[in-house]
Amino acid sequence: MKRGALIVPGLLVLGVLAASIAVRAHARQPDSPAQPPAVPAPPARSTPDQAAAAFKDDVHAKAGLGCESCHGQKTSGGSYAPVARTAIAPMCATCHADASVMRKFAPQVRIDQYAQYQTSVHGRQMAKGDTRVATCSDCHHSHGIVQVRDTRSPVAPAHVAGTCAACHTDAARMSPFNRSPDVFSDWSKSVHADALLKRGDRSAPTCNTCHGSHGATPPGIDAVANVCAQCHVREAELFKASKKAAVFAEMGQSDCLTCHSNHHIVAPDQTWISLEGEAICATCHDETTPGALVIRSVRKGFDDLQQRMRDAEGVLSRAETAGMLIEDGKLAMHDATEAHVRMRVLVHAFASPPFDEVLEEGLAAADKSRAVGDDAMDELQYRRRGLAVATLLILGFLATLFVKIRQLPPS
């Protein structure tokens, strides 16, 4: 039993070390944010030498702490005893939950991490003695801990998902907890992962943005909308004010997840709005259900605007290629695009009135853009006709000159 108990933390430590190496290698590559983070290798335990080497760069070493601070005195064998996994979080909390200690090093740092951890799924399981769940060192490392704002940190925004994936992609590990091992894979295909990893937008959501860091827990159905509303404020307001909110609550449906899913959140498309085929609306609605009229009207609005914007862009492009200045048309097109974005937000009202008003603005802007393009093309034709007339006049003048020169008496 004791041997078995040592294998798990040993594997975890090795895993953390492997994860550390993977994260450091990842951090060294300038192009790495464009790729999904690598899932760290299984846990592995570090040797005393490796631990000592890693600790040199540790934020605690810089603060004057040593091996004894966590491991206590050496054993009679001359080595330090590993800290039991169940004891790691309480041990970290002796300093990190004590304001009088922490303010000496970082006056602004939070001291509620342990309190939050105790409310998390990880913390609650650990309190029951289940050491298979994560504790502080699994995410922050045991030796070689750096600050979260340090880009080398395994919990820096670009690395959080990879760190969580070390455990959450392991089907065998997740199975007893009835958790899916596909969450990382799903998230990696999402617009959020694209924003964070490809566009380098550090504010884009990763695991801890929605689940919390130390208090990591899956949000319940009734809390999902609040989680999404952290960023999607207007969408959440519109949804809560809509008839749909009450219907979903009655049906026990999750507010945002029903249409957008949770981890595999892809860019919404107007083809979602339809009563036919694979459309999202068609999951619940058909021609006979309430709202069918709104669905058709909203979809038609998107299609109309898109078509008019496409037409206007075509004319503007032809005019620009012909050398005409179409700045006003581009400005109007910008307005149409903005209206399109607002319409996508207003879809969450699940009603026509606010949507139709913005649709009208978008259509007017697209029409204005088209008109600028048409005017430019008309102007181009006018110029060409003018040039043709001018060329004829010039050619006529040249011919007259030529005849006159030929008629001159010999010099």
Add this chain to the structure above:
Amino acid sequence: MREWLAHRVPLDEVEAAIQHKRVPRHRYSVWYYLGGMTLFFFIVQVVTGILLLLYYRPSAEEAYDSVQFIMTRVPFGWLVRSIHSWSANLMVGAAFVHLFSVLFLKAYRRPREITWISGVLLLFVILAFGFTGYLLPWNEVAFFATRVGTDMAGAVPVVGETTVRFLRGGAEVTGATLTRFYGVHVAVLPAITTVLLGLHLLLVQYHGMSVPPSIEARAKTDGRPVPTMPFVPHFALRDLFGWTVALAMLAGLSAYLPWELGHKADPFAPAPAGIHPEWYFLWTFQALKYVPGQVLGLEGELVAIIVMSLGAGALVFLPFIDRNTPRSRAVITWAAAAALVFMVVMTALAFTGDPS
């Protein structure tokens, strides 16, 4: 009226001079029209430049927008701006052809040394017009090309840095550079041009057209004078024909290939790919790429500037370098041909090579 004028200005004398003025007529006479064509483009520049001045605003904040306003809002503004841009380029082209034709036909020989020097200086002024005018729309390409162009002056020892600051009105290309380029473009250069052009045209009229040495020699052998034609109407009508062809070219280019405005300059943005000067500076731009970093212990760029300055000096004082012997004339012909080939090859390489 005529009598009234004739008492006050030498009308009869001028009329008599024009009536009696004759122009040599031979197989190279066609090159005589290039000077007049350059003058035609210059007149177009003056007229369209004045029209642009009515709306152009010479500040970093307003320059681009004002040119955009001219091209989109002012009636026929697009045409005026496009003609100004095309005419500037055609004027440079015509001036270069005129220079080389005069050089190959040895028209700079005694007593036309001052005519030649004033002509070469006019070409330099035209290039300065092009360099300063290029920046005025304050677009991206012009901004960065001006930065590179003015940087070159920094390679000159002792006065280099001061010269760069003088050209830019500061350490960097800013609105101050635009304002002083504008001042130079619309006041300083036109004033210099007026003097040089007046002198050039006066001397051309005074000395008449030069006859190439080969034509002169043949006439001497044949014992017959070089045929001539009356300036009016024979030469004048042919000149008018050339001007009209130039006008047709300008109209066609301006209407079918309107001059682009590009994107507004952003001094804080990184230089975009493909930054290059106007085509008539491309050969120096390309040649500089082949100059090594160090030449005989001197900075490569400095050596290039010295070589170019010596070349420009030799061009100005060419009439005094040519000893007017068959051997000397042959050397100059081959040197000019080599320079022309070099310029054409470098320009072609700049157009076809790697944009970086």
